[in-house]
Amino acid sequence: MGKIVSIVNQKGGVGKTTTAVNLAAGVGILGKKVLLVDADPQGNTTSGYGINKKDIYASSYELLIGQAKAENTVKKTLFKNVDIIPASINLAAAEVDLIEKDHREAQLKMALSPLREVYDYIFIDCPPSLGLITINALNASDTVLVPIQCEYFALEGLSQLVASVRQVKRLYNPMLDIEGIVLTMYDARLNLTGQVVSEIKKYFANKLYKSAIPRAVRLSEAPSYGQPIQYYDKRSKGADAYNALAKEFLKKNRR
Numbered sequence: 585m586g587k588i589v590s591i592v593n594q595k596g597g598v599g600k601t602t603t604a605v606n607l608a609a610g611v612g613i614l615g616k617k618v619l620l621v622d623a624d625p626q627g628n629t630t631s632g633y634g635i636n637k638k639d640i641y642a643s644s645y646e647l648l649i650g651q652a653k654a655e656n657t658v659k660k661t662l663f664k665n666v667d668i669i670p671a672s673i674n675l676a677a678a679e680v681d682l683i684e685k686d687h688r689e690a691q692l693k694m695a696l697s698p699l700r701e702v703y704d705y706i707f708i709d710c711p712p713s714l715g716l717i718t719i720n721a722l723n724a725s726d727t728v729l730v731p732i733q734c735e736y737f738a739l740e741g742l743s744q745l746v747a748s749v750r751q752v753k754r755l756y757n758p759m760l761d762i763e764g765i766v767l768t769m770y771d772a773r774l775n776l777t778g779q780v781v782s783e784i785k786k787y788f789a790n791k792l793y794k795s796a797i798p799r800a801v802r803l804s805e806a807p808s809y810g811q812p813i814q815y816y817d818k819r820s821k822g823a824d825a826y827n828a829l830a831k832e833f834l835k836k837n838r839r
Contacts, residue, residue: 586619586703587837588696589763590725594748595741596712598733599768602803603829604709605632606822607729609812610830612665616704619658621696622671623648623721625678629709630670633661634810643672647695648720649681654699663815667703679716688716689756693724705837714748722752727763731797732784734770734777739784762791764836766829770796795829798822 591604601624608620622629623644627637640659646652647669657669682688696706707729708721722728728749732738746762753760765788771777784792797803803822806813813822 586617586700586706587727588700588706588708588725589727589729590708590710590718590721591729591731592710592718592721592745593731593741594712594714594718594745595733595737598738599731599766599797600712601626601628601632601709602807603729603731603766603768603797603826604629604707605807606803606812606814606826607830607833608666608705608707609663609814610826611705611834612663613814613827614830614834616665616834617702618666619669619699619703619706620666621669621706621708621721623675623692623717624671624709624711625673625676625717626711627671627673627675628807630668631810632807632812633663633666633668633670635659635661635668635670637670637672640670640672643675644669645672645674645678648675648678648691648717649685650691650695654695658699663812675717682716682720689719689723692720693757696724714745719752719756722749722760723756725757725760727761729763729766731766731768732780733768734774734780736776736780738780742784762788764791764793764833766793767796769799771799793829793832795825795832797825797829800825 642652800822802820806816
């Protein structure tokens with residue numbers, strides 16, 4: 585049965601979508617069948633895989649509110665072993681539409697359930713907030729992967745996120761766990777980077793990935809070409825970093 589991993593951080597601009605796009609590609613390259621669910625109304629994961637939002641007929645919005653079955657929302661991508669459930673602009677209205685539904689926090693869990701038998705890993709790119717869409721994603725997931733930028737306020741945000749994960753675990757999903765923490769925009773030359781890493785190790789030493797993601801121009805460029813970094817520039821340091829993260833992720837998940 586496939587594992588579902590939400591990629592979450594309630595703070596924007598920390599490399600959450602970049603991690604979703606490129607980790608999924610890296611795991612696919614290593615031979616695992618991957619589904620990427622774009623649950624962020626901004627739809628940047630969808631664009632990052634070169635999908636024109638005008639060509640989307642059924643998206644994560646229809647899936648979430650029960651207007652489409654999961655298998656009818658899945659689109660093939662051009663990239664090895666990766667399929668995607670894209671996001672459309674309609675997803676911005678999902679939180680309002682979900683309020684009136686029974687079991688509104690479990691809609692995504694029920695919708696994705698049939699696809700667990702089809703994929704090795706399902707990654708959900710969550711919105712940069714802890715609203716109803718993110719709660720649905722956490723409820724549907726086995727684990728949570730947290731990308732963190734190496735800056736002072738990251739630690740404050742991490743403690744809030746951990747509290748939210750605990751709340752969802754208590755109320756809805758007792759098996760939910762933290763998959764790991766990924767350092768993004770990493771620059772070992774900065775004193776602040778070392779301080780942030782030391783603080784994270786104090787509380788989450790066994791959850792911190794060794795593979796850190798550096799600041800890299802090619803990583804920033806790749807989404808505008810609709811390609812994961814491994815396909816846009818496979819020799820770049822960004823590609824090396826996400827390939828290393830994918831290997832480490834699969835090593836931790838060896839089953």
